[in-house]
Amino acid sequence: MRAxxxxxVDTMGCATLADPTASARDQRFQTLVALMLSSQTKDVVTAAAMGRLREEVPGVCEEDRVDSxxxxxxxxxxPAPRLNELIAKVGFHNVKTAYILRTAAILRDEHDSDIPATIVGLTSLPGVGPKMAYLCLSAAWGRDEGIGVDVHVHRITNRWGWNRxxxxxxxRKALEGWLPRDKWNEINHLLVGFGQTICAPxxxxxxxxxxxxKGLCPSAKVVKGKSSVVKKE
Known part of the structure; x- marks a missing residue:
């Protein structure tokens, strides 16, 4: 059904927004920034903000290299005002501007200018909570150490009776207690998309x-008929 x-989330989710032509280190940083922007913001708005950053942020020339x-x-x-301008349409952009700049300074000073490869390291960054950290660790480092649970995953799994x-x-803790670890990476993506299109709040x-x-959802309302959904081509 979800397929x-x-x-x-399939085309504008945070895991899709890093520049594929950038270095691995820069892609990891971009993924983290995308997640920081995404909080309480629709995917289409986050994607647009990331597009502006990719198009408008100038390169930096240093003595031994040029970063584009x-x-x-x-x-x-x-400058902070320029960053704030570029991300102005995301939710809480003033706070996120400060978080992003503080995070970048911490990464430079404490993490060799890369993002941490641990949950402890990621959650120590300004504005980065468990959900964001688990998603970042998976997308940026390919490590699935926990389930990223957002409002969609929380709502749908409770509607299904998987947890109370x-x-x-x-x-997150309830799901990790029984869901096979090899499913941890995909459950967020599957349920977020399902919540965005079908199982709305x-x-x-x-x-x-x-x-x-099929009578498999204990919270389902009476089904009187079907309407169209967007299909992949």
Whole structure:
């Protein structure tokens, strides 16, 4: 069912927004910034902000090298008002501007200008909580040490009766207690997309849900018919 639906996270999720032509180190930094921008912000807005950063952030020339475009060095060289302008459409952009600049300085001073490869290191950065850290560790370093639980994952797993939890962090611990580790990476992406397109917080589209049709969702409303969904081509 999910494989037939194109959701915003599939094309504009944070794991897709780093410049594939950039160095591995710069891609990791861009992934972290994308996640920091994404908090309480729709994927399309986050993607647009990342596009502006890639297009507008100038390179940095140093004595022994030239860095082109959007990376840690160029962000550190960017005046705060200009960074704030470039990300102005994301939620809480003033706070995020400060977080990004403080994070870049910490990475330069304490992490050899790269992002940490541990949950402890990532969550020590300004504005980075467990959800963001687990997603970043997976996307940037290919390490699945926990499940990134956002509002979609929390809502849907509670609707399905997989857990009875009050918040995302409690949901994460509950899911990790029984879900096979090799599924940890994909569950966020699958359920976020499902929540964006079908299992919405208000007026879920149960008529388009195969689980509801088969009687597998205990929270499903009466299914009176199906309407179209966006298909992959």
């Amino acid at each position: 037939d639906i194109v959701a915003p 475009g959007f990376n840690l060095e160029s962000i550190l060289a960017l 939890t009050k918040g995302p962090e409690e949901t 208000v007026r879920p589209r149960c008529g388009e849900c195969g689980l509801a049709e």
